[in-house]
Amino acid sequence: xxxxxxxxxxxxxxxxxxxxxxxxxxxxxxxxxxxxxxxxxxxxxxxxxxxxxxxxxxxxxxxxxxxxxxxxxxxxxxxxxxxxxxxxxxxxxxxxxxxxxxxxxxxxxxxxxxxxxxxxxxxxxxxxxxxxxxxxxxxxxxxxxxxxxxxxxxxxxxxxxxxxxxxxxxxxxxxxxxxxxxxxxxxxxxxxxxxxxxxxxxxxxxxxxxxxxxxxxxxxxxxxxxxxxxxxxxxxxxxxxxxxxxxxxxxxxxxxxxxxxxxxxxxxxxxxxxxxxxxxxxxxxxxxxxxxx
Amino acid sequence: xxxxxxxxxxxxxxxxxxxxxxxxxxxxxxxxxxxxxxxxxxxxxxxxxxxxxxxxxxxxxxxxxxxxxxxxxxxxxxxxxxxxxxxxxxxxxxxxxxxxxxxxxxxxxxxxxxxxxxxxxxxxxxxxxxxxxxxxxxxxxxxxxxxxxxxxxxxxxxxxxxxxxxxxxxxxxxxxxxxxxxxxxxxxxxxxxxxxxxxxxxxxxxxxxxxxxxxxxxxxxxxxxxxxxxxxxxxxxxxxxxxxxxxxxxxxxxxxxxxxxxxxxxxxxxxxxxxxxxxxxxxxxxxxxxxxxxxxxxxxxxxxxxxxxxxxxxxxxxxxxxxxxxxxxxxxxxxxxxxxxxxxxxxxxxxxxxxxx
Numbered sequence: 001x002x003x004x005x006x007x008x009x010x011x012x013x014x015x016x017x018x019x020x021x022x023x024x025x026x027x028x029x030x031x032x033x034x035x036x037x038x039x040x041x042x043x044x045x046x047x048x049x050x051x052x053x054x055x056x057x058x059x060x061x062x063x064x065x066x067x068x069x070x071x072x073x074x075x076x077x078x079x080x081x082x083x084x085x086x087x088x089x090x091x092x093x094x095x096x097x098x099x100x101x102x103x104x105x106x107x108x109x110x111x112x113x114x115x116x117x118x119x120x121x122x123x124x125x126x127x128x129x130x131x132x133x134x135x136x137x138x139x140x141x142x143x144x145x146x147x148x149x150x151x152x153x154x155x156x157x158x159x160x161x162x163x164x165x166x167x168x169x170x171x172x173x174x175x176x177x178x179x180x181x182x183x184x185x186x187x188x189x190x191x192x193x194x195x196x197x198x199x200x201x202x203x204x205x206x207x208x209x210x211x212x213x214x215x216x217x218x219x220x221x222x223x224x225x226x227x228x229x230x231x232x233x234x235x236x237x238x239x240x241x242x243x244x245x246x247x248x249x250x251x252x253x254x255x256x257x258x259x260x261x262x263x264x265x266x267x268x269x270x271x272x273x274x275x276x277x278x279x280x281x282x283x284x285x286x287x288x289x290x291x292x293x
Numbered sequence: 294x295x296x297x298x299x300x301x302x303x304x305x306x307x308x309x310x311x312x313x314x315x316x317x318x319x320x321x322x323x324x325x326x327x328x329x330x331x332x333x334x335x336x337x338x339x340x341x342x343x344x345x346x347x348x349x350x351x352x353x354x355x356x357x358x359x360x361x362x363x364x365x366x367x368x369x370x371x372x373x374x375x376x377x378x379x380x381x382x383x384x385x386x387x388x389x390x391x392x393x394x395x396x397x398x399x400x401x402x403x404x405x406x407x408x409x410x411x412x413x414x415x416x417x418x419x420x421x422x423x424x425x426x427x428x429x430x431x432x433x434x435x436x437x438x439x440x441x442x443x444x445x446x447x448x449x450x451x452x453x454x455x456x457x458x459x460x461x462x463x464x465x466x467x468x469x470x471x472x473x474x475x476x477x478x479x480x481x482x483x484x485x486x487x488x489x490x491x492x493x494x495x496x497x498x499x500x501x502x503x504x505x506x507x508x509x510x511x512x513x514x515x516x517x518x519x520x521x522x523x524x525x526x527x528x529x530x531x532x533x534x535x536x537x538x539x540x541x542x543x544x545x546x547x548x549x550x551x552x553x554x555x556x557x558x559x560x561x562x563x564x565x566x567x568x569x570x571x572x573x574x575x576x577x578x579x580x581x582x583x584x585x586x587x588x589x590x591x592x593x594x595x596x597x598x599x600x601x602x603x604x605x606x607x608x609x610x611x612x613x614x615x616x617x618x619x620x621x622x623x624x625x626x627x628x629x630x631x632x633x634x635x636x637x638x639x640x641x642x643x644x645x646x647x648x649x650x
Contacts, residue, residue, distance in 0.1 A: 085618045086617065088623045089623060095420060225431075267431070273424070274425055274428060277413075
């Protein structure tokens with residue numbers, strides 16, 4: 001029964017990773033860049049929820065929606081100001097810029113809201129569900145997180161596969177030049193990708209901080225990196241891959257925390273990444289891309 | 294051989310050495326004349342360590358063209374290995390021998406880790422390589438944070454849980470105490486040692502860069518497929534650059550660690566790796582002299598501008614972004630070329646006028 005508790009908590013954590021990983025995987029698939037700042041967008045989103053819901057007492061759903069709006073604007077701005085000028089530049093330059101943006105967001109948050117951890121009030125009002133005569137208790141946060149993740153995943157898949165905007169995104173990720181020749185507005189599509197990724201990051205941030213209620217400027221960094229690991233695990237560029245990768249990673253992390261060592265759980269997660277990249281560098285569901293000369 | 298007839302690279306290297314030696318002489322003079330503030334004196338060894346780190350990271354990032362975000366990991370491994378050797382030997386061996394030994398071991402262990410990490414990692418490219426080196430740095434940090442090591446009459450004990458589970462005999466000595474790290478280190482690093490390490494690093498790396506191997510490495514950076522097609526063994530040269538970089542990071546770690554009385558793994562985290570990357574980017578990727586100057590300046594400046602302390606990392610972040618966009622954005626690069634071309638045309642026109650007159 002204890003094992004089941006760990007497993008369910010792992011799936012819940014994994015759902016958050018999956019939501020964050022979606023942002024990584026879409027941006028990587030379409031803009032071909034690793035958006036290092038994605039984790040810090042989560043942190044900014046969480047602060048927005050913290051103030052809107054915790055300090056001003058807004059309705060939790062309104063707070064999360066507000067946070068989604070703020071993150072969307074932030075994501076589009078980052079893309080416009082920092083990444084777009086570097087389109088066509090070597091990937092090393094883009095990566096260093098993304099690290100710079102990530103640092104910038106953390107430092108701005110630190111200056112605005114100080115580095116002392118804030119205790120985050122959960123946005124989920126659901127009562128915990130008790131099963132098997134109280135042996136298995138599932139918190140409201142866990143249920144909402146898993147449900148939100150599944151709903152978003154289905155909605156996103158439908159959007160990409162069944163709307164013309166979604167098809168444009170697929171086309172840009174396949175071949176940017178050809179898509180442009182076919183009349184797809186590449187810049188708008190990339191902006192939209194950043195917007196969707198950042199909005200999902202806001203949701204992920206609110207859910208993450210509801211389950212793990214401490215918030216500080218570095219809150220987003222580690223989950224961000226782990227979500228990237230999840231995206232690579234599932235196969236970068238693949239939406240179902242991000243989902244599977246996220247869930248697996250969350251379960252691995254929680255089980256190793258429970259049965260191996262709390263201190264080494266991060267190390268184990270990162271070892272998973274190294275092993276995956278060595279055995280199957282394209283991830284579980286990724287496609288192999290050959291470099292043409 | 295006069296300065297003018299020298300090869301361009303030799304002259305440039307001599308200038309770099311000159312800068313380091315001049316810095317040493319000026320600082321020595323200052324300390325003799327009693328002009329040194331204690332806060333600046335305390336910064337001297339860290340400056341040297343950061344210079345070595347920046348130069349060695351520049352080999353990976355600037356010369357080889359692969360982004361490594363785990364440089365602090367190599368620093369950490371080297372620091373712990375070297376400090377262990379030092380604490381075990383300094384009582385019964387002459388001090389210089391003990392210090393030399395700890396530097397050699399620190400460098401060697403970091404080099405071995407460089408090899409172990411490099412073999413799998415260098416098969417990957419670009420963004421993947423960056424994220425794996427980051428993961429490696431985090432693994433090292435977590436592992437060293439959880440490591441307990443000690444010895445007694447029955448042998449060496451270690452544990453990843455707590456010091457009690459090592460099962461040491463009552464006479465046992467705890468060497469590494471988990472998150473507390475190594476404590477009670479007798480400080481040994483001096484500024485002179487630091488300068489010697491910088492000079493050694495420069496000799497090795499500058500010679501490597503200007504050698505056949507160095508040209509192969511830059512060829513890989515500029516076009517991997519082309520380099521491969523002319524018969525350059527990509528893996529070997531990448532590995533060579535990576536290991537040399539790791540060895541010097543390890544030695545810098547030893548220098549850094551022996552400057553303090555305690556050594557904890559938390560110091561060598563992701564932020565440290567980024568800080569070194571900032572030095573490299575600001576000094577100019579691929580420009581060794583730039584790394585030396587940037588690392589020294591950026592370590593001293595925050596001390597001088599204490600009032601700006603809160604904004605330090607913020608400024609670094611902005612500098613990273615602006616530098617990258619200014620130097621690498623296709624539009625801005627072509628715009629800059631246009632402007633310099635305009636200047637050149639003007640100058641040529643002037644010259645022609647003069648000649649005509």
